[in-house]
Amino acid sequence: MTYQRWTLRTENTSYTVRLSPDGPWVELDAWGPLGVEDGPSALDWSRRTHFITPADAAPAEYLPYGTRPFTGSELVASGPGGDRGSWWEFDHMEAEETALRFAFRDEQLGLRTVLHYETVPGTDVILRRAEFTATRELRLERLDSAAVNIPITGVARLTYLTGQWSQEFQRTQLDLPRGTFTIGSRQGVPGHAYAPWLAVQDGEAPAAYGIALAWPGNWHMTAEAEPGGSVRVRAGRVPHEGAVLLAPGETLATPQLACAFSPEGLDGLSRVWHRYERHLSGERLHRPRKVLYNSWEATGFDVEAAGQLELAKTAADLGAELFVVDDGWFTGRADDTAGLGDWWPDPAAFPQGFDQFIADVRALGLDFGLWIEPESVSPGSRLHAEHPEWVYRIEGRPGRLVRSQLLLDLGRTDVQDFVIDTLDRLLGTYDIGYLKWDMNRPPTERGRPGAGPVDLDAEHVAGYLRVLDHLRSAHPDVTVEGCAGGGGRIEHTTIARTDVVWPSDNTAPLDRLRIQHGFLHAHAPHVMSSWVTDAPGVFDPRPRSLAFRFVNAMCGVLGIGADLRAWTPEQRAEAADWIARYKEAREVIHHGEARLLGTPEDPSCGVQYDAGHRTVVAALSTGRLDGAPLVPGRPQRLRLRGLEPTARYRDTATGTSYGGAHLLHHGLPFAWNADHDADLVVLLRE
Ligand code: DGJ
Numbered sequence: 287m288t289y290q291r292w293t294l295r296t297e298n299t300s301y302t303v304r305l306s307p308d309g310p311w312v313e314l315d316a317w318g319p320l321g322v323e324d325g326p327s328a329l330d331w332s333r334r335t336h337f338i339t340p341a342d343a344a345p346a347e348y349l350p351y352g353t354r355p356f357t358g359s360e361l362v363a364s365g366p367g368g369d370r371g372s373w374w375e376f377d378h379m380e381a382e383e384t385a386l387r388f389a390f391r392d393e394q395l396g397l398r399t400v401l402h403y404e405t406v407p408g409t410d411v412i413l414r415r416a417e418f419t420a421t422r423e424l425r426l427e428r429l430d431s432a433a434v435n436i437p438i439t440g441v442a443r444l445t446y447l448t449g450q451w452s453q454e455f456q457r458t459q460l461d462l463p464r465g466t467f468t469i470g471s472r473q474g475v476p477g478h479a480y481a482p483w484l485a486v487q488d489g490e491a492p493a494a495y496g497i498a499l500a501w502p503g504n505w506h507m508t509a510e511a512e513p514g515g516s517v518r519v520r521a522g523r524v525p526h527e528g529a530v531l532l533a534p535g536e537t538l539a540t541p542q543l544a545c546a547f548s549p550e551g552l553d554g555l556s557r558v559w560h561r562y563e564r565h566l567s568g569e570r571l572h573r574p575r576k577v578l579y580n581s582w583e584a585t586g587f588d589v590e591a592a593g594q595l596e597l598a599k600t601a602a603d604l605g606a607e608l609f610v611v612d613d614g615w616f617t618g619r620a621d622d623t624a625g626l627g628d629w630w631p632d633p634a635a636f637p638q639g640f641d642q643f644i645a646d647v648r649a650l651g652l653d654f655g656l657w658i659e660p661e662s663v664s665p666g667s668r669l670h671a672e673h674p675e676w677v678y679r680i681e682g683r684p685g686r687l688v689r690s691q692l693l694l695d696l697g698r699t700d701v702q703d704f705v706i707d708t709l710d711r712l713l714g715t716y717d718i719g720y721l722k723w724d725m726n727r728p729p730t731e732r733g734r735p736g737a738g739p740v741d742l743d744a745e746h747v748a749g750y751l752r753v754l755d756h757l758r759s760a761h762p763d764v765t766v767e768g769c770a771g772g773g774g775r776i777e778h779t780t781i782a783r784t785d786v787v788w789p790s791d792n793t794a795p796l797d798r799l800r801i802q803h804g805f806l807h808a809h810a811p812h813v814m815s816s817w818v819t820d821a822p823g824v825f826d827p828r829p830r831s832l833a834f835r836f837v838n839a840m841c842g843v844l845g846i847g848a849d850l851r852a853w854t855p856e857q858r859a860e861a862a863d864w865i866a867r868y869k870e871a872r873e874v875i876h877h878g879e880a881r882l883l884g885t886p887e888d889p890s891c892g893v894q895y896d897a898g899h900r901t902v903v904a905a906l907s908t909g910r911l912d913g914a915p916l917v918p919g920r921p922q923r924l925r926l927r928g929l930e931p932t933a934r935y936r937d938t939a940t941g942t943s944y945g946g947a948h949l950l951h952h953g954l955p956f957a958w959n960a961d962h963d964a965d966l967v968v969l970l971r972e
Contacts, residue, residue: 289304289305289307289315290304290305291303291304291315291323292304292379292381292386293316293323294384294385294386294403294404294405294412295320295405296405296406296409296410296411296412297408297409297410298319298320298410298549299317299318299319299320299322299410299547300316300317300318300319300320300321300322300323301314301316301317301403301412301545302314302315302316302317302322302323303315303347303386303403304327305376305379305388306344306346308333308340308341308344309340309341309344309353310353310374310375310376310390311341311344311346311347311348311349311353311376311390312346312347312348312388312401313329313344313345313346313347313435314329314345314347314435314437315327315329316328316329316437317435317436317437317495317545317547318437318493318547318549319547319549328437328439329345329435329437329516331343331344331345331514332514338356338357338513339354339355339356341353341354341355342354342355342356342357342513343357343512343513343514345435345437345512345514345516345518346433346435347401347432347433347435348360348361348399348401348416348430348432348433349361349433350362350363350371350372350373350374350392350399351363351370351371351372351428352370352371352372352373352374353371353372353373353374355371357510357512357513358433358466358508358510358518358520359428359520360416360428360429360430360432360433360520360522361399361416361418361426361428361429361430362426362427362428363392363395363397363418363424363425363426363427364395364424364425364427365395365396365422365423365424365425366423366425368395370427372392372395372397373392373394374390374391374392374397374399375390375391375392376388376389376390377389377390377391377398384404384405384407385402385403385404385405386402386403386404387400387401387402387403388400388401389401393421395422395424396420396421396422396423396424396534397418397419397420397421397424398418398419398421399416399417399418399419400416400417400419401414401415401416401432402414402415402416402417406544406562406565407565408561408565409546409558409561409562409565410546410547410548410558410561411544411545411546411558411562412544412545412546413542413543413544413545414431414432414434414542414543414545415431415432415539415540415541415542415543416429416430416431416432416539416540417537417538417539417540418532418537418538419535419536419537419538420532420533420534420535420536420537421534421535422534423531423532423533423534424531424532425529425530425531425532426525426529426530426531426532426538427525427528427529428522429522429523429525429530429538429540430520430521430522430540431499431521431522431523431540431541431542431543432520432521432522432540432543432545433518433519433520434495434497434518434519434520434521434543434545435516435517435518436486436495436516436517436518436519437516438486438487438488438489438515438516438517439488439515440488440489440491441461441462441463441489442461442462442463442486442487442488442489442509442511442517443459443460443461443462443486443487443488443489443490444459444460444461444462444467444484444485444486444509445457445458445459445484445485445486445487445494445552445807446458446459446469446480446481446483446484446485447480447481447483447804447805447807447808448469448479448480448481449478449479449801449804450478450479451478451771451772451774451791452772452790452791452792452797452825453478453790453792453797453801454478454481454772454773454774454789454790454792454801454804454805455481455773455789455790455800455801455802455803455804455805455807455808456800456801456804457800457803457804457807457885461489462509462511462517463511464511465510465511466508466509466510466511467508467509467510468506468507468508468509469484469506469507470482470504470505470506470507470524471504471505472504472524472526473504473728473729473774474503474504474526474693474728474729474732474743474746475502475503475725475728475770475774475775476501476502476503476505476774476775476776476777477728477774478771478772478773478774481773481776481777481808482498482499482501482505482507482521482777483496483497483498483499483807483808484496484497484498484507484509484519484521485552485555485807486509486517486519487551487552492549492550492551492554493547493548493549493551494547494548494550494551494552494554494555495545495546495547495555496545496546496547496548496555496558496559497519497521497543497544497545497546498543498544498546498559498777498778498808499521499522499523499541499542499543499544499777499778500541500542500543500544500777500778500779500782501522501523501541501747501777501779502747502750502751502775502777502779502780503523503526503743503744503746503747504523504524504525504526504743505521505522505523505524505541506520506521506522506524507519507520507521508520508521521543522540522541522543523540523541523743523744524743525741525743525744526729526732526741526742526743527739527740527741527742527743530741530744531739531741541779542778544562544778546558546559546562552807552882553881553882555807556806556807556808556880556882557879557880557881559807559808559809559810560806560809560810560811560879560880561810562778563778563781563809563810563812563813564810564812564877566778566781566782567781567782567785567810567812567813570785571812571876571877573765573785574872575765575785575786575812575843575872575876576606576607576608576653576720576765577605577606577607577608577844577845577846577865577868577869578606578607578608578609578610578655578720578815578817578843578844578845578846579597579598579601579606579608579609579610579652579845579846579847579850580610580612580655580722580817580845580846580847581594581597581609581610581611581612581847582612582613582657582847583793583817583819583820583823583824583847583848583849584597584847584848584849584850584851585597585614585849586613586614587613587614587619587620587621587622588614589611589612589614589615589632589635590634590635590636591635591636591637591638591643591646594609594611594643594647595643595646595647596851597609597849597850597851598646598647598650598652599650600850600851600853600858601652601846601850602650602651602652603858603862604846604850604858604861604862604865605861605862605865605866605869606652606846606865607651607652607653608652608653608654608655608719608720609647609650609652609653609654609655610654610655610656610657610720610722611654611655611656611657612657612722613657613659613724614635615631615632615635615636615640615656615657616628616629616630616631616632617630617631617632617633618632618664618666618667619632622689622690622691623664623666623690624664624666624667624690625664625667626659626662626663626664626667626669626691627662627663627664627667627668627669627670627694628667628668628669629658629660629708629711629712631643640716641715641716641717644716644717644718645717648717653719653720654716654717654718654719654720655718655719655720655721655722655765655767656712656716656718656720656721656722657722657724658708658709658712658721658722658723658724659723659724659725659726660694660705660708660709660723660753661693661694661696661705661725661750662691662692662693662694662725662726662727663676663677663691663692663693663694664690664691664692665687665690665691665692669704670692673704675735676694676695676698676700676701676704677692677693677694677695678692678693678694678695678729678730678731678732678733678734678742679731679733679735680731680732680733680735681733681735683731684731685730685731686730686731688726688727688728688730689726689727691726691727692727693727693728693729695734695742695745695746696745696746696749696750696753697734697740697742697744697745697746697748697749698734698745698749699749701749702749702752702753705749705753706753706756709721709753709756709757709761710760710761713760713761713764718764719763719764719765720764720765720766720767721757721764721765721766721767722767722769722788723754723766723767723768723769723784724769724770724771725769725770725771725774725775726770726771727771729742729746747779751779751783754766754780754783754784755783757783758783765785765786766783766784766785766786767784767785767786767787767788767815768780768781768783768784768786768787768788769787769788771791772788772789772790772791772792773787773788773789773790773801773805776789776809781809781813784813785813786812786813786814786815786843787809787813787814787815788815789801789802789805789809789814789815789816792823792825792826793816793817793818793819793823793825793839793847794819794821794822794823794824794825794826794827794828795821795823795826795828795830795834795835795838796826796828796830796886796908797825797826798816798838798839799838799886799891799906799908800886802814802816802838802841802842803882803885803886803891806841806842806880806882806893807882810880811841811842811843811875811876811880811893811895812842812843812875812876812877813842813843814841814842814843815842815843815845816838816839816840816841816842816843816844816845817839817845817846817847817848818832818835818836818838818839818844818845818846818847818848818861819835819846819847819848820848820849820852821835830963830964831960831961831962831963831964832857832860832861832864833860833864833962833963833964833965834906834907834963834964836861836864836865836868836964836966837864837904837905837906837964837965837966838904838906838964840864840868840871840872840875840904840966841875841893841904842875843876844865844868844872846861864966867966867968868966870968871895871900871902871966871968873897874895874896874897874900874901874902875895875902875904877897878895878896878897878900878902879895879896879897879928880893880894880895881893881894881895881896881926881927881928883903883905883924883925883926883927884924886908887908888908889907889908889909889922890905890906890907890908890909890922890923890924890956890958891905891906891908891924892904892905892906892924894926894927894928896928896929899970899971900968900969900970900971901926901929901935901968901969901971902966902967902968902969903924903926903954903965903966903967903968903969904964904966905924905954905956905964905965905966905967906963906964907922907956907958907963907964909958921955921956921957921958922955922956922957922958923952923953923954923955923956924953924954924956925949925950925951925952925953926949926950926953926954927950929946929949929950929971930946930971931945931946931947931950932945932946932947933945933946933971933972934946934971934972935949935969935970935971935972936969936970936972937967937968937969938968938969938970939967939968943972944969949969954967
């Protein structure tokens with residue numbers, strides 16, 4: 287059968303859709319490497335159905351409940367008191383080289399829907415979203431961004447990133463022969479349990495398809511093994527109140543769903559996402575990520591000028607470039623039970639004034655950064671006394687505390703204005719070059735008394751993005767770190783508006799290695815903030831050397847969070863050496879192509895970064911450190927990838943020169959022992 291088809295082309299991939307001959311919908315025809323559309327569609331099917339409709343079996347790109355009644359739909363719409371469902375007609379389509387739009391209408395219901403596709407320059411990502419316009423009052427119970435058909439022939443292998451607070455981004459896999467798989471969050475943020483990211487492969491076949499939802503609120507991703515053999519993933523935001531109401535004339539756009547493909551497996555897919563996030567960073571990608579010192583783990587809430595300056599002095603001596611005062615700098619904040627909302631430096635902690643304190647930090651040659659948690663408020667604070675109506679609450683129901691605090695309703699314009707004024711005041715009054723935005727509780731008892739039916743989740747998201755956008759435009763020189771009790775709010779809208787994100791509060795070496803390994807599947811090294819902390823840390827007592835902790839943290843944006851006051855002169859000298867080496871290599875780490883070498887389950891693993899003639903390899907030993915496990919033993923090897931087999935590569939530290947074929951086939955050798963469990967190797971192509 288011949289169809290009218292449209293193909294969007296990215297750097298290395300094609301995405302081809304067609305209007306279905308079977309009904310009013312768009313179908314996936316082909317998705318894969320450039321040229322994959324040249325042949326009969328791998329999604330063609332028998333067109334014989336029994337007990338279901340053709341819409342239920344077709345690789346439809348988006349369908350409402352009604353037209354697709356049984357096997358999962360992206361949109362559930364109804365009029366006031368009317369039947370649920372939409373039976374829409376195709377209206378028109380518009381095609382450009384880099385974008386497609388398909389419009390459908392349901393006059394009886396009063397709904398127009400436009401499905402948008404666009405390519406992202408310089409990447410292998412296609413962005414999809416839907417836009418609804420109501421011509422009558424409408425209720426949308428489900429409003430997904432897209433359905434993504436994955437053209438597989440065998441059993442789908444799903445890879446996702448799961449965990450909990452302090453164990454985020456654990457790479458997890460399952461095979462889905464039949465049935466439904468769902469991940470998501472109702473915590474008002476993407477959450478620690480699942481990243482809004484999914485990869486699908488055809489069994490053991492390397493090619494990998496990925497999707498990621500750009501939405502910092504409630505969400506879901508649902509993969510369903512279809513009767514015809516493919517897998518269809520639906521993804522979108524989840525309205526907190528169960529439905530979104532659209533007034534006549536109103537238009538609503540869903541969040542963007544980014545769709546990515548790589549023929550080179552999950553590792554290749556990670557590079558597609560890295561490149562996309564470099565694109566999201568735009569100009570700010572080229573802002574050097576400074577070596578940070580953050581005093582949170584050293585002093586906790588016990589923040590006072592003299593102790594902080596002592597830490598800052600040592601950090602500066604080691605080569606740190608930025609000093610960040612975390613939680614505990616403001617009035618009333620002796621512990622986590624009080625103070626949030628009253629964002630004034632505590633005069634008792636800074637007797638010479640906060641200005642003077644910052645000037646003293648800066649005199650050490652350090653930039654200065656500050657922590658804030660603008661969406662939260664402590665019950666005993668002045669802010670809460672003045673504006674008890676600003677927190678989420680439900681009339682007659684006591685508001686529960688989480689981490690002893692309440693959550694502000696950032697969907698309210700007056701709350702947004704308060705946050706903007708607070709940030710403007712702090713950034714305008716003090717010489718602050720870096721801001722860490724934290725968020726440490728989800729919304730419970732989420733309501734806004736008297737407001738009627740409001741899309742609270744979407745309003746909070748809009749408020750959050752408005753404030754972040756304001757930060758960027760009003761304070762363009764301030765570097766912003768995104769954090770939500772570790773990695774609770776990491777997705778593309780946040781990454782597009784911050785410079786770095788904090789993947790987890792867990793910095794214990796081997797735990798962190800697993801967290802970062804998962805993180806780097808979805809996110810780029812230049813956004814991955816990582817600290818060297820004291821060992822044994824608060825989470826994982828398994829010992830690792832200082833070298834291991836540095837090499838691990840250098841895999842992204844290096845920071846230090848240890849109590850430097852207790853470090854010996856030898857430790858300080860070693861740290862200074864690592865920081866100097868990192869500064870030499872960070873351009874390659876942040877801007878190069880990253881390859882994940884092995885996994886933390888292997889005795890050795892690492893990350894390889896390539897830019898121009900330089901290759902940087904961060905190598906880490908996860909195994910026992912009490913000597914070679916076999917006598918006689920051999921060094922372990924990390925096979926590199928993507929090198930020129932016929933070129934030569936020289937280790938800039940040792941002068942050893944390797945053939946490319948050797949590094950690709952046998953790998954770089956590492957003779958690990960108790961004193962040597964990690965290394966950073968810089969190779970120069972000769
Ligand atoms: C949670 C963050 O993830 C930590 O890094 C730290 O900033 C604390 N909050 C402070 O309360």
